[in-house]
Amino acid sequence: MSAPLLELRGVSVRYPVGWRRRLTAVDRIDLVINEGETLGLIGESGSGKSTVARAIVGLAPVSDGEVLWRGEPTSGFDKSRRREFVEAVQMVFQDPHSALDPRRTILQSVREPLDVMSHGAKSERTEVALKALSDVGLPDHLVRRYPHQLSGGQKQRANIARALVTRPKVLICDESVAALDVALQAEILNLLQDLKAEYQLTIVFISHDLSVVGHIADRMSVMYLGRIVERATTESMLGRPLHPYSEALLSAQPLVSGDGADRRIILTGDIPSPLSPPSGCRFHTRCPHAVERCTAQDPSLLEVRPDHQSACLRVEELYGVSAEGSAR
Amino acid sequence: MADATAKTVTTVEVTTAKRRAGRLAVWASYAILAVVALVVVLADLIAPYEPNAQDLNAILLPISGDHLLGTDDLGRDVLSRMLHGTRVSVVAAALAVGIAVVIGFPLGVLAGYSGRWVDAVVMRIVDAVMSFPAIVLAIGITATMGPDINTAMTAVGIVLAPTIIRLARAQTMAVKQQTYIEASRSFGARGLRRLILPHVVPNVIQPILVQVAILMGFALIAEASLSFLQLGVRPPTASWGSVLSRSYTFFDQAPVQIFVPGAAIALTVFALNIVGDEIQRLLDPKRR
Amino acid sequence: MKALRVVATSVASAVPTLILATFIVFFLQRLIPGDPAVALAGDYATPERLAEIRADLGLNEPLLQQYLSWLGGALTGDLGQSFRTGQPVADLVFERLPLTLILTGLALLVAVAIGLPAGVLAAQRAESRFDKFLTTAATLGIAIPNFWLGMMLIVVFALQLGWLPGPGGPSLADDPAEAMRGLVMPAVALGAVGAAEIARQVRSAMIENLSADYVRTHRAKGLPSRSIIWKHALKNSSLPFATILGIQVSRLIGSAVVVEAVFGLSGLGSLVVEATNQRDYTVIQAVVFVAAALVLLTNLIVDISYRILDPRIA
Ligand SMILES: Nc1ncnc2c1ncn2[C@@H]1O[C@H](COP(=O)(O)OP(=O)(O)OP(=O)(O)O)[C@@H](O)[C@H]1O
Ligand SMILES: [Mg+2]
Numbered sequence: 052m053s054a055p056l057l058e059l060r061g062v063s064v065r066y067p068v069g070w071r072r073r074l075t076a077v078d079r080i081d082l083v084i085n086e087g088e089t090l091g092l093i094g095e096s097g098s099g100k101s102t103v104a105r106a107i108v109g110l111a112p113v114s115d116g117e118v119l120w121r122g123e124p125t126s127g128f129d130k131s132r133r134r135e136f137v138e139a140v141q142m143v144f145q146d147p148h149s150a151l152d153p154r155r156t157i158l159q160s161v162r163e164p165l166d167v168m169s170h171g172a173k174s175e176r177t178e179v180a181l182k183a184l185s186d187v188g189l190p191d192h193l194v195r196r197y198p199h200q201l202s203g204g205q206k207q208r209a210n211i212a213r214a215l216v217t218r219p220k221v222l223i224c225d226e227s228v229a230a231l232d233v234a235l236q237a238e239i240l241n242l243l244q245d246l247k248a249e250y251q252l253t254i255v256f257i258s259h260d261l262s263v264v265g266h267i268a269d270r271m272s273v274m275y276l277g278r279i280v281e282r283a284t285t286e287s288m289l290g291r292p293l294h295p296y297s298e299a300l301l302s303a304q305p306l307v308s309g310d311g312a313d314r315r316i317i318l319t320g321d322i323p324s325p326l327s328p329p330s331g332c333r334f335h336t337r338c339p340h341a342v343e344r345c346t347a348q349d350p351s352l353l354e355v356r357p358d359h360q361s362a363c364l365r366v367e368e369l370y371g372v373s374a375e376g377s378a379r
Numbered sequence: 380m381a382d383a384t385a386k387t388v389t390t391v392e393v394t395t396a397k398r399r400a401g402r403l404a405v406w407a408s409y410a411i412l413a414v415v416a417l418v419v420v421l422a423d424l425i426a427p428y429e430p431n432a433q434d435l436n437a438i439l440l441p442i443s444g445d446h447l448l449g450t451d452d453l454g455r456d457v458l459s460r461m462l463h464g465t466r467v468s469v470v471a472a473a474l475a476v477g478i479a480v481v482i483g484f485p486l487g488v489l490a491g492y493s494g495r496w497v498d499a500v501v502m503r504i505v506d507a508v509m510s511f512p513a514i515v516l517a518i519g520i521t522a523t524m525g526p527d528i529n530t531a532m533t534a535v536g537i538v539l540a541p542t543i544i545r546l547a548r549a550q551t552m553a554v555k556q557q558t559y560i561e562a563s564r565s566f567g568a569r570g571l572r573r574l575i576l577p578h579v580v581p582n583v584i585q586p587i588l589v590q591v592a593i594l595m596g597f598a599l600i601a602e603a604s605l606s607f608l609q610l611g612v613r614p615p616t617a618s619w620g621s622v623l624s625r626s627y628t629f630f631d632q633a634p635v636q637i638f639v640p641g642a643a644i645a646l647t648v649f650a651l652n653i654v655g656d657e658i659q660r661l662l663d664p665k666r667r
Numbered sequence: 668m669k670a671l672r673v674v675a676t677s678v679a680s681a682v683p684t685l686i687l688a689t690f691i692v693f694f695l696q697r698l699i700p701g702d703p704a705v706a707l708a709g710d711y712a713t714p715e716r717l718a719e720i721r722a723d724l725g726l727n728e729p730l731l732q733q734y735l736s737w738l739g740g741a742l743t744g745d746l747g748q749s750f751r752t753g754q755p756v757a758d759l760v761f762e763r764l765p766l767t768l769i770l771t772g773l774a775l776l777v778a779v780a781i782g783l784p785a786g787v788l789a790a791q792r793a794e795s796r797f798d799k800f801l802t803t804a805a806t807l808g809i810a811i812p813n814f815w816l817g818m819m820l821i822v823v824f825a826l827q828l829g830w831l832p833g834p835g836g837p838s839l840a841d842d843p844a845e846a847m848r849g850l851v852m853p854a855v856a857l858g859a860v861g862a863a864e865i866a867r868q869v870r871s872a873m874i875e876n877l878s879a880d881y882v883r884t885h886r887a888k889g890l891p892s893r894s895i896i897w898k899h900a901l902k903n904s905s906l907p908f909a910t911i912l913g914i915q916v917s918r919l920i921g922s923a924v925v926v927e928a929v930f931g932l933s934g935l936g937s938l939v940v941e942a943t944n945q946r947d948y949t950v951i952q953a954v955v956f957v958a959a960a961l962v963l964l965t966n967l968i969v970d971i972s973y974r975i976l977d978p979r980i981a
Contacts, residue, residue, distance in 0.1 A: 404803055503683055503684060503687055504687060506684040506687070507684050507687030507688045507690070507691060508691065510684060510685075510688045510917075510959050510962050510963050510966065511688070511691070511955065511958065511959045511962065512917045512918065512920045512921030512924075512958050512959075512962060513917075513921055514921035514922065514924060514925065515920065515921050515924055515939075515954070515955055515958040515959075516691075516955060516959075518924065518939060518943075518951075518955075519692075519695055519939075519951055519952070519954070519955035520695065520698060522939065522942070522943040522951045523695050523696075523698045523699055523948060523951055523952075524698045524699075524700060525700055526943070596810060600812045603812050603814075603815070604812065604814060604925045607814060607925065607928070607929075608925065608928060608940055608943070609940075609943075609944075610943065623815065623818075627818055627929070630818065630821070630822060630826075631826055634822045634826065637815070637818050637819070637822070638819065638822075640815075641811075641812060641815030641816075641818070641819065644810075644812055644815065645807070645810045645811045645812065645815070646810070647810075648809075648810035648811075649806055649807050649809075649810035651810075652806050652809065652810060653806060656806075
């Protein structure tokens with residue numbers, strides 16, 4: 052079997068904060084992204100989703116572990132490999148409103164990746180940018196406008212176009228619909244599906260909204276406080292989540308939850324600070340099923356059903372499934 | 380939610396009310412600045428006399444048809460001196476502000492962009508310069524180096540630079556947090572050519588423009604002060620400050636002559652401040 | 668005990684700025700065109716005399732050494748000798764300092780007495796016609812060069828009306844009462860412009876506080892709006908007000924230098940003007956130094972009051 056397209060192995064991201072303190076935004080996570088799939092990454096605000104995305108594209112400092120591209124560590128890339136990688140993995144940023152420079156036209160912004168990488172002649176770059184803009188469905192007469200003259204949905208289309216001009220293999224969409232109203236959300240999701248087919252994209256779709264991810268993802272990973280707590284195919288995850296945190300996220304979604312409806316878990320309180328994460332299972336402070344053991348032992352992500360991994364110490368008692376040997 | 384709506388409504392009302400009431404001052408200010416600009420360009424053409432031509436048979440003449448603002452103690456036509464002085468004063472003030480921007484803008488952007496120790500060092504220097512009363516430090520520098528208008532205005536530029544540094548730094552720090560900077564970094568944009576010049580500078584420069592208008596006002600007053608103390612333009616050159624200074628030596632004989640240059644300064648500085656506020660209002664993104 | 672610690676922290680955090688500021692003052696010497704020894708002894712001095720002066724001034728020593736010995740002197744009140752008269756500069760400065768301090772103090776009084784209530788009233792009736800008028804008047808006030816305002820006051824009140832003494836009155840030591848009368852116009856000239864600045868700054872600080880959430884909460888609870896304004900917004904404006912005062916002191920000291928020259932008052936301003944005419948570099952340097960020291964002292968007081976007023980900072 053060949054190596055996956057993109058892989059994270061034990062990646063941690065730590066930020067220095069204040070004097071000699073460090074905040075672990077992402078804590079030794081593993082992630083596999085196969086060619087052609089759509090991977091959903093979900094979790095509450097502050098769980099570290101954007102940081103994972105930023106670590107992949109090299110915007111966040113990777114303190115431990117490796118990001119691998121087609122099986123090779125990206126940290127060892129020379130200049131030309133690095134450039135190939137940057138072209139191949141593009142990101143659509145979380146806030147469509149501030150992701151475009153207010154002093155540049157849409158066309159200038161969309162063309163910028165090509166300008167920075169000095170791709171071909173100037174006129175060709177403009178061609179490519181215009182093509183991308185028409186692919187995302189942005190009307191021609193808007194391309195020479197400034198961001199403040201566009202609506203939220205139009206700005207988001209421009210952001211997507213900018214990520215497409217280098218003909219990437221992987222598109223990382225960070226909360227690409229969160230800032231939009233429901234009708235626009237559906238529009239952008241459909242657009243992403245179309246683009247996926249047209250550009251043969253692999254998509255990492257980040258959201259705090261399970262119902263949105265459920266529509267688009269083949270597989271999903273659930274993050275909590277810098278860790279991945281559950282990982283499964285979308286079907287398996289939505290059908291039967293095997294971690295109390297995923298269950299809680301799911302039961303907050305009236306449209307999606309099926310048989311979980313009788314066992315609603317309401318999340319109370321805020322996500323703890325990643326500056327001083329709870330001991331043992333990080334979720335124990337908010338978990339309705341937490342027992343003594345959960346405060347002491349740090350669970351690892353284990354295969355509990357085919358293609359379904361959970362990091363819950365009580366997975367057997369709560370869900371009647373047992374961890375057969377370790378996952379990875 | 381209801382609160383947010385209420386707030387928006389008041390802001391809109393306030394803006395329209397302000398717009399109507401403040402209009403007169405704004406148009407008057409544009410007019411004043413236009414006149415000043417015209418005089419700067421056309422001083423030679425419109426001045427009725429040579430500014431330095433002495434006529435000892437016509438000293439300290441009162442206001443008349445021949446001499447609209449009278450003559451000074453050397454028989455020079457005060458109106459002509461004021462018109463030529465306008466050019467000297469405005470150019471001097473522009474020099475000072477130009478120096479302040481040339482020093483302050485790059486340093487401010489550098490400090491805000493690099494952060495850490497570069498920022499710490501730059502800001503300490505700013506604090507140190509700002510711990511001098513601006514005019515006193517300018518006097519100290521000019522008095523030591525020798526009285527001269529260019530020296531004086533360079534000194535004024537130096538004492539004004541910290542204002543620009545602070546503003547450019549704060550603005551740069553805000554811009555640096557914006558997602559579009561991160562987006563550009565994500566596809567490899569780094570450094571002066573790809574990041575600072577195309578993305579940071581254009582987004583930092585606007586508030587600086589507002590400040591430039593206000594600092595021009597300060598520099599005009601500084602020119603007058605330094606020329607009054609004999610540290611600025613050297614005789615016989617006319618500037619607003621030197622005309623005022625000269626008039627003050629015979630103020631008991633021709634009080635009107637000290638009124639005119641001071642009023643010219645006050646009106647111009649007033650107009651610069653009003654126009655500065657107006658630019659700020661026009662640039663406010665919330666208006667769009 | 669706590670107060671002591673607060674003072675110590677403030678002083679400690681001011682030290683780097685102080686050192687840099689003294690560096691700037693020291694650096695002024697370097698700006699003297701040509702050879703300072705020649706500037707001092709004149710063009711016709713013998714080489715021996717020049718060498719003597721250089722040794723005297725320590726001009727042969729390394730720059731850092733020169734700086735340190737100058738700083739050591741400055742901090743112990745030895746600001747060097749006058750280039751011209753050989754008198755200790757410190758004596759000259761301290762002879763003139765009281766008048767400048769009194770003038771600045773009076774001007775600050777005028778500025779606060781007019782500017783503070785004006786700013787509060789404008790904020791209270793924000794966007795009203797009264798506020799409009801006041802804001803425009805304040806903008807005009809800021810635009811007026813205060814030394815020119817001083818001249819106009821002289822023309823009106825001394826020359827035309829004869830109510831107040833014009834320039835050239837007696838010194839404080841000779842006739843205190845008459846000298847104080849002579850300070851009325853300069854203090855008003857300085858204070859009026861200061862008042863305009865204070866009014867503008869107080870207004871915006873108050874408006875910011877009036878729109879703050881807690882004031883709205885109080886309004887919602889039905890507290891009469893007057894008590895809101897005076898009790899809460901004003902109290903919360905005390906920190907910005909301390910800053911505004913700090914800035915004003917610096918401004919006023921600077922402007923006082925020029926206004927003194929207009930009124931022929933023998934304060935620091937006239938001292939620096941005289942020194943300029945005589946190329947008395949050590950005196951110029953000393954005046955700049957003392958002015959900065961006054962501002963730094965004010966900033967220190969503002970900083971300490973901040974730390975006492977606002978528990979979050981300390
Ligand atoms: N540059 C940084 N410096 C310090 N801390 C950071 C930095 N960037 C992110 N963090 C912290 O890392 C944690 C994870 O942040 P991240 O933005 O990845 O969360 P997220 O899951 O994307 O949340 P959201 O849904 O709000 O976007 C947060 O606690 C955040 O405060
Ligand atoms: Mg995020």
